[in-house]
Amino acid sequence: MKPTIPYFQFRDFPAGSEAAVQAALVEAVASKHYIMGKDLLAFEEEFACYLGATAAVGVGNGYDALVLALRGVGIGAGDEVVLPVHTFIATINAVLQVGARPVLVEPDKKTYNITAATAANAITAKTKAILPVHLYGQVCEMEPLLQLAKDHNLKIIEDAAQAHGATYKGQRAGTFGHVSAFSFYPTKNLGALGDAGAVVTNDTAVANFVQKYRNYGEVQKYQSEMIGVNSRLDELQAAVLRVKLQYLDSLNAERQRLAAVYLQELENMPDLMLPVTAPGCSHVYHIFNVRTKQRDALQQQLREQGIHTAVHYPVPVHLQPAYSLLGYSAGDFPVAEELARTNLSLPLFPGLQPDEQERVVEAIKCFYR
Numbered sequence: 347m348k349p350t351i352p353y354f355q356f357r358d359f360p361a362g363s364e365a366a367v368q369a370a371l372v373e374a375v376a377s378k379h380y381i382m383g384k385d386l387l388a389f390e391e392e393f394a395c396y397l398g399a400t401a402a403v404g405v406g407n408g409y410d411a412l413v414l415a416l417r418g419v420g421i422g423a424g425d426e427v428v429l430p431v432h433t434f435i436a437t438i439n440a441v442l443q444v445g446a447r448p449v450l451v452e453p454d455k456k457t458y459n460i461t462a463a464t465a466a467n468a469i470t471a472k473t474k475a476i477l478p479v480h481l482y483g484q485v486c487e488m489e490p491l492l493q494l495a496k497d498h499n500l501k502i503i504e505d506a507a508q509a510h511g512a513t514y515k516g517q518r519a520g521t522f523g524h525v526s527a528f529s530f531y532p533t534k535n536l537g538a539l540g541d542a543g544a545v546v547t548n549d550t551a552v553a554n555f556v557q558k559y560r561n562y563g564e565v566q567k568y569q570s571e572m573i574g575v576n577s578r579l580d581e582l583q584a585a586v587l588r589v590k591l592q593y594l595d596s597l598n599a600e601r602q603r604l605a606a607v608y609l610q611e612l613e614n615m616p617d618l619m620l621p622v623t624a625p626g627c628s629h630v631y632h633i634f635n636v637r638t639k640q641r642d643a644l645q646q647q648l649r650e651q652g653i654h655t656a657v658h659y660p661v662p663v664h665l666q667p668a669y670s671l672l673g674y675s676a677g678d679f680p681v682a683e684e685l686a687r688t689n690l691s692l693p694l695f696p697g698l699q700p701d702e703q704e705r706v707v708e709a710i711k712c713f714y715r
């Protein structure tokens with residue numbers, strides 16, 4: 347039996363990066379300053395600078411980043427927020443958490459992202475914001491979305507949890523809207539060794555709000571201006587992220603190189619739709635997601651050969667029992683429902699070896715032969 351090919355695995359890529367991360371951790375431990383120390387401050391500055399934004403504020407995780415971003419631009423009870431039905435549940439939960447109503451819209455059939463065209467239909471008198479998700483690592487086509495938001499006087503909150511470093515017309519994800527949310531969950535393109543997230547904005551008032559709100563609303567110790575929460579980005583994680591940020595471009599380049607191999611090798615398979623990158627967009631392939639009517643059979647056959655894959659996401663949010671309160675039913679989102687039935691994510695992570703990728707390619711070719 348050949349060795350298993352994991353869907354995802356942490357590997358020492360680029361070589362030596364694991365040792366560099368460990369050295370930074372040891373140093374951070376030795377600093378004896380574990381909450382909001384110099385590494386957090388430095389990371390916030392370095393990440394904002396990398397993106398080309400005014401400010402990044404470290405928070406506990408990506409979900410909190412979304413919640414604080416929404417609160418930061420004043421979204422609350424009675425407001426409607428337009429967002430994709432085809433996303434990870436965190437996006438929707440964050441909107442519900444602040445008391446607003448998530449209004450779901452279909453993704454585009456090719457890019458799997460929402461577009462101005464799909465979002466426009468969902469706008470009502472109560473809509474306060476659009477929350478585009480840069481799904482799988484591809485930035486949404488932002489220009490039309492920004493125009494739509496402007497026309498209706500709406501805020502744009504970006505969920506950039508899967509798109510660290512991706513660009514649209516040369517500008518990085520997370521810098522288009524009024525505010526954006528990042529996750530540094532370990533498997534993300536920029537990942538910590540535990541939970542972490544960040545709110546990014548060019549609006550100093552929003553940055554100031556999040557800085558206080560994440561730390562109990564304190565302006566300084568024991569002086570509260572508002573009732574906040576505890577959602578600070580851990581100092582040890584900040585030390586890790588500072589090192590990994592330096593590798594982000596090469597990690598993304600490696601993901602793009604691996605994607606290019608799949609795109610070339612699998613070009614002519616019958617009934618296999620490969621990911622499409624829209625004009626002006628760059629794709630950092632957080633997830634390499636293909637589609638086929640024979641999804642279950644293909645996944646099963648790969649698995650029999652020790653090749654692990656994933657499905658993003660198997661049940662659309664509007665069909666999950668927990669979200670029945672939103673009042674949607676089967677058939678409301680045919681595109682998303684079809685995606686759920688047909689999508690399959692192939693192994694793609696920095697450090698995946700050529701012989702491993704070759705085995706995946708051959709197994710897929712064999713399936714269609």
Ligand SMILES: *Cc1c(COP(=O)(O)O)cnc(C)c1O
Pocket residue numbers: 407408409410433434436437479505507508529530531541542543
């Ligand atoms: C990972 C992810 C989140 C949530 O991040 P956590 O850090 O796990 O809370 C939110 N939105 C999307 C699209 C994600 O992929």
